Amino acid sequence: MILYDLVIIGGGPIGLNCALEAEKAGLSYLILEKGTIVNSLYNYPLYMTFFSTADKLEIANIPFISTAPKPGRREALEYYQGITRQRDININLYEAVLKIEKEENFLVQTNKNKYIAKKVVIATGFYDIPNLMNVKGETLPKVKHYYSEPYPYAKQKIAVIGSSNSAVDAALETYRKGADVTMIIRHAEISKSVKYWVKPDIENRINEGSISAHFHADLLEITPDSIIFKDEKEDIHEIENDYVLAMTGYLPNFEFLKNSGINLQGDCLKPQYDENTMETNVPGLYLAGVVCGGKDTHLWFIENSRIHAEIIVKHILHSS
Template sequence: MILYDVIIIGGGPIGLNCALEAEKAGLSYLVIEKGTIVNSLYNYPLYMTFFSTADKLEIADIPFISTAPKPGRRDALEYYQGISRQRNININLYEEVLKVTKQENFLVETTKDKYHAKKVIISTGFYDIPNVMNVKGEDLPKVKHYYSEPYPYANQKIAVIGSSNSAVDAALETYRKGAEVTMIIRHSEISKSVKYWVKPDIENRIKEGSISAYFNAEVLEITPNTIIFKDENQTVHEIQNDFVLAMTGYLPNFEFLKACGIKLQGECLNPYYNEDTMETNVSGLYLAGVVCGGKDTHLWFIENSRIHAEIIMKDISTRI
């Protein structure tokens, strides 16, 4: 039986960073990822541009070279997957962790095998579970919670739900490929977190009427040929519709966290962890990356959670 010093669940940028820090500390480790390397980034829209500059996305002091001022999805895939190859990171791909049990050490059960470790780090992100609207018709085939590119929506009537970066990108890109776009926005304005070079574009398209937008609005029902919603005046609208792009955000796997014994707190279901060590209420079980924010998925991202790996390995090294 192999007993690893640490098992890292999730092979995203922060999970890879944890692996590199474990290697630096001389610890044996295994990364277990249910998809490909940096699977969440792989599933981002094909032409997505990051808000951050390349240097803010670097891990382990390995330079991220990008010819563009802000790198895109493909640049990030090349960078992180290149690191995995060059540094020969010990990672199992397409293997989902089903259960983590604390015994004398940890037992980690997956879809393929069972593993043992002294410590476990959960760095699973939040992109796998859509934040659903819970409205009638949301399960129709025309409703998409993921958006990759605009071409399937050319000359179609599109409803985009949301006002964050993903919603704005989907609205602008499909509009420019000939779609008739209506945005249904729960808040009173376009999100302040929208990329600063994109925000004026969407606001001007709305102002000139190229893209319709309803603020303080709520979706009531989706039918095969229409979408029904009410606006800020409580007026109910039913408009013709071919596709609904529900860019309503994503959530961590709270059931998995709870099954691991991690306490969830408050309305945002923030998982408990010690900010000085990133250790949860379960001794030897740590959190890293965006999963730390619970429902507040804008709290942590690559740029400000890279430090988690160093904090965790510093604590683990003193206890093994």
């Protein structure tokens, strides 16, 4: 069995960046990815546009050429998967990591094999586990926690839960394909984090009545034919409904982190790690990317976590 200097769990942009930094440093490595290359990006809405410009999404100083001011999902897939092909990155796809055990080295067990590594990086992101609403009827087939494109919802009564970028994109796109859209929003307004070129669009559609929006509203129950919610006056409302798009966010796999020996801190369940090295409380086990933020999934993204790969590899070299 090969003893790798580094096993990287997660083949997203940050995992790929860790691999390129390891290669540059002469470290043997392997990426284990449970889906395809940049699997989370693959599962993004088909017509999604990034908030960041192309240069902010680059890894390893490899130019990201985009014809638009801000690239979309397809361009990002071409960029990251292209790098994986051109650099012949050592990555095993459709291989899910089940367990990490620390002895003298790390034993990494997947659904297909076992691997031994001196060091391990967890760069698994947060897109796999929906942040559930915990309301009656949430498991009905009409409830979707992932949104890809608007066409299935033409001429349907759609309830979009949330007010962040994903919720706003889903509301606008389904509305423009003929859906009757109602937004259920717990807060007083559309999120301030919504992309600046999209925010006026959704606010104008709400103001003119093209899209219904209920602010200070809480969803109480989902039935096969309706949704039930209460408003800020505690009045209960029931409206007809065909589909619920629950754009309530996603969470890291906290159970996997905990089972790997990582301490989770506070209500946010932030994993314990040294910000100067990215090493967790388990010696030799590192975190990179969005997973570092716990429930605060807006803390880290590609643009500001690209540096994690360099920090980790530098620490591995100095501690060897």
